[in-house]
Amino acid sequence: GENVEQHPSTLSVQEGDSAVIKCTYSDSASNYFPWYKQELGKRPQLIIDIRSNVGEKKDQRIAVTLNKTAKHFSLHITETQPEDSAVYFCAASDSGSARQLTFGSGTQLTVLP
């Protein structure tokens, strides 16, 4: 089955700096890669996703890049703000009929004011 590794497990940045979280996956059949943000005590919220026919996707301060050859994808947050502090999870799936997500272990991002 799919295995997703996520690094780093914790990340502290100064407000205004950029943050990068990286994930690798094992199953070459995976073709859908969402990122979720989970604040303490809240549900995971989808913040951005990318499919395997695209190399990069941006949404304001958030971007995701995908390297299918190397089987890794990354989340980039620019101009970080304190409200970006949360746990971020990457995930991968084969968006065929099954569509189960396999999650990475999570990154605790802390943005220091």
Added chain:
Amino acid sequence: SAVISQKPSRDICQRGTSLTIQCQVDSQVTMMFWYRQQPGQSLTLIATANQGSEATYESGFVIDKFPISRPNLTFSTLTVSNMSPEDSSIYLCSVDGLAGEDTQYFGPGTRLTVL
């Protein structure tokens, strides 16, 4: 966007008892899933709730321990049976197929504590 709700939001249960968690969506969805999130950990898929047929369980999870129902396209239940303290966790449902999108959205979760 669709509203996904879960009941109860939290519960404290005694060892050996069972708890049924409900997940309700305000529009029809193709697929519903159940995840477990242990304290400080990532999300682990328990099973896919299939409408009109038995759920599909992931390795390490069995129907006797986690029976699942999916009577229609907007509702599912997960029962945690014969609970032990190791079952203390957050249980989340997710839905896929809202408005034709193959994107998963999560319910608010049920925080279960087993004494």
